[in-house]
Amino acid sequence: MDASAVATTFGAQLPPWVLTELADAPETLPTDEDRIRLTNRLADRNHREDTGGPFAALVVETETGRLVSAGVNxxxxxxxxxxxxxVVAVSLAQTRLGAWDLGAPGGxxxxxxxxxxxxxxxxGAAMWSGIRRLVIPGEGPELEQLTGFDEGPMREDWAEQFEQRGIQVTSGVLRDEAIAVFRAYGEREDAVVYNARGSATVTS
Structure with a gap:
């Protein structure tokens, strides 16, 4: 075989607009609401910039609220x-800290x-990353219903599985605000939904 035809690297980079959004954010995010509010803001802009779906994530120091990394789809x-x-947020945090285990002793x-x-x-990516806490607005069917995305066959006791591994789960933070972002995406005539078997366009 021609080994020179085999790809040997891959990667992704945050779009410049993310840094612009973060420049306007405070140095620390002291409350869950502060953290989810920024996440929702990034998710909303991400789909409007056509860089990916309406999803965003942060890695934050739990005690101080210091932002370690931000990721968008x-x-x-x-x-x-x-x-x-x-995956983007966790990978960027691991890169910044130079450690694959975000829960390593001493940090x-x-x-x-x-x-x-x-x-x-x-x-799975969150579970194996080393984080000690997961903060989300919700876990109901609204995301799939409003956007058409297939989130996969999640087990019913998913939160308990996190807790058994020392990862605290907090849900219900600014739920309505998050749902509004999904609704806006689903109402776009040109919204691209990339599921397991190809893609489809959501029609409002």
Whole structure:
């Protein structure tokens, strides 16, 4: 075989507008509401910029509220199906800290803040990342109903599985605000939904 034809690297990069949004954010995000509010803001702009779906995530120091990393869904802009917001945020945090384990001894407790319950892929990514807390607006069917995205076959006791592994789950933070972002995406005539078997266009 021609080994030179085999790809040997891959990667993704945050779009410049994310840094612009973060420049207007405070140095620390002291409350869950502060953290989810920024996540919702990034998720809403992400789909309006056509860089990916209406999803965003942060990695934050639990005690201080210091932002470690921010991620948005980059599937459309990167051409990589794995670049969901949670994977991007976790990977950037690990890169910044130089550690694959975000829960390693000696470091501050870190949490993942997402604008809805992680999909089946990001469920695993979050669980193995080393975070000690997950903060979300909700985990109901609204995301799939409003956007058409398939979040995968999540087990009913998903939150308990996190808790058994020392990862606290907090849900219900600014739920209506998060749902409004999904509704806005679903109402777009040109919204692209990239599910397991190809893509489809959501029609309002």
């Amino acid at each position: 980059l599937v459309l802009s990167s051409g990589l199906s794995s670049t969901h917001a949670e 501050p407790d870190l949490e993942l803040v997402v604008n809805w319950r992680p999909c089946v892929m990001c469920y």
